[in-house]
Amino acid sequence: MASRRCLQRALSTTSFKNSVIWRSFGAVPQATTPSSSQELINSEYQYSAHNYHPIPVVFSQGKGSCIQDPEGNRYLDFLSAYSAVNQGHCHPKIMKALQEQAQRLTLSSRAFYNDRFPIFAEYLTSMFGYDMVLPMNTGAEAVETALKVARKWGHEKKKIPKDEDNGKVIASDMSLTQLIHTQAIIVSCCGCFHGRTLAVISMSCDNEATRGFGPLLPGHLKVDFGDAVGLEKVFKENGDRIAGFLFEPIQGEAGVIIPPDGYLKTVRDLCSKYNILMIADEIQSGLARSGKMLAVDWEEVRPDVVILGKALGGGVIPVSAVLADKDVMLCIRPGEHGSTFGGNPLASAVAVAALDVIRDEKLAERSAEMGQELRNQLVKIQQQFPNYIKEVRGRGLFNAVELNSKNLSPVSAYDICLQLKERGVLAKPTHDTIIRLTPPLSISLKEVQQGSKALSDVLGHDLPKMQKEKPENSSSTASNICDRCGRNLHDSTHNNH
Numbered sequence: 001m002a003s004r005r006c007l008q009r010a011l012s013t014t015s016f017k018n019s020v021i022w023r024s025f026g027a028v029p030q031a032t033t034p035s036s037s038q039e040l041i042n043s044e045y046q047y048s049a050h051n052y053h054p055i056p057v058v059f060s061q062g063k064g065s066c067i068q069d070p071e072g073n074r075y076l077d078f079l080s081a082y083s084a085v086n087q088g089h090c091h092p093k094i095m096k097a098l099q100e101q102a103q104r105l106t107l108s109s110r111a112f113y114n115d116r117f118p119i120f121a122e123y124l125t126s127m128f129g130y131d132m133v134l135p136m137n138t139g140a141e142a143v144e145t146a147l148k149v150a151r152k153w154g155h156e157k158k159k160i161p162k163d164e165d166n167g168k169v170i171a172s173d174m175s176l177t178q179l180i181h182t183q184a185i186i187v188s189c190c191g192c193f194h195g196r197t198l199a200v201i202s203m204s205c206d207n208e209a210t211r212g213f214g215p216l217l218p219g220h221l222k223v224d225f226g227d228a229v230g231l232e233k234v235f236k237e238n239g240d241r242i243a244g245f246l247f248e249p250i251q252g253e254a255g256v257i258i259p260p261d262g263y264l265k266t267v268r269d270l271c272s273k274y275n276i277l278m279i280a281d282e283i284q285s286g287l288a289r290s291g292k293m294l295a296v297d298w299e300e301v302r303p304d305v306v307i308l309g310k311a312l313g314g315g316v317i318p319v320s321a322v323l324a325d326k327d328v329m330l331c332i333r334p335g336e337h338g339s340t341f342g343g344n345p346l347a348s349a350v351a352v353a354a355l356d357v358i359r360d361e362k363l364a365e366r367s368a369e370m371g372q373e374l375r376n377q378l379v380k381i382q383q384q385f386p387n388y389i390k391e392v393r394g395r396g397l398f399n400a401v402e403l404n405s406k407n408l409s410p411v412s413a414y415d416i417c418l419q420l421k422e423r424g425v426l427a428k429p430t431h432d433t434i435i436r437l438t439p440p441l442s443i444s445l446k447e448v449q450q451g452s453k454a455l456s457d458v459l460g461h462d463l464p465k466m467q468k469e470k471p472e473n474s475s476s477t478a479s480n481i482c483d484r485c486g487r488n489l490h491d492s493t494h495n496n497h
């Protein structure tokens, strides 16, 4: 490795610069392979894009809710890879399915059939009560798929006029109003998070996710999450051109925002009234995370389209899916949409095992029970530190603690998470003031207690010292005002609950 680096340096400083393309085909030399946490962090920083701001801990082994770093330090995972590890790390039944299938067949592409996908498709559709599934890999891809399905349905079934400018460059002076009159519109919610692809970020209210990536895609309208009156107004004004309403039944990345009671039912009624597809993104909230199989089950409503991902892959490989009935799904015909890896036999076998575990271990019930326990403890901590904790909220093991940034200053939610890590608990802030607490659903009562004790200890013992040590002007003053809708998104007074 060292000699390769020397050669690279030499080439970049000689006249070969700009004229030689240097490529290495050698194996990674063992002698310089980083192994300590710090070396691994440094190496990732050097060779990987800086598109995350991780808590500095290196996962090296995982079992259930526990993580071990290369030095053998143990931690409790209170993030679960953003709910992709609902079943716990390296669940033995899921690992067995992975290993067995990996030895038989991993990929067919859907140019052919394979003997695993039909089993997965039947299982998933009957578990959730839909006619059909369209399999994909990541969550964002599944959201894109749902949007395409909705637009196709909108044009074919609802007879929304087709966009005549399709594929042409749109004149720069064309106003937004004109643009939205040429599309099968998707309505989404302020503060939503549906992934990172271009169509998806075009609906985002997160400036970090959108600035510098323009032009964003047209054909979207926004409403406040939880505001049924606002939703009906948008439907009334534009209903004949709206194909779908895409929403998270509980907004995850926004900070575990729960809509007011009755909202989901009203959304269902409005979507039916205006013939608009109700599209529930359950990628984070679904698969038992909120204490029900789907978060929409809290109000017993049936969306027209359900999007699943994350824990569908059992924390092992990316598996996502769009569920709908034939009337909607069959608007997509052969050749119109697809994915090389979607529905691959390895993913299908893993997904079947991942669903088996959720069902057999009653993870929805477990999430409801342990979640209540966790919230009880968090509320006690809030009573102990009312100045620091503004709100405790959640459903099942989908929980968040919103901190009072003024009283915390100059310490941030990120600093609190760093200190939680020192006390053996891994959590990640979302936005500046919210800490999401979403452990694997298999977590034990003792582990829940350990997690909440760590938070109590950080607020009680560590925080005063941290406040003294951190320079006054070092806390973030970044504005949360959305570039597009102008709302201050992460101020909880703007959320309707």
Ligand SMILES: Cc1ncc(COP(=O)(O)O)c(C=O)c1O
Pocket (backbone or CB within 6 Å): 082, 138, 139, 140, 141, 143, 193, 194, 195, 196, 248, 252, 253, 281, 282, 283, 284, 285, 309, 310
């Ligand atoms: C609600 C929701 N939708 C979509 C996504 C995107 O999933 P992925 O990161 O697998 O693309 C996420 C990821 O956090 C999510 O929370």
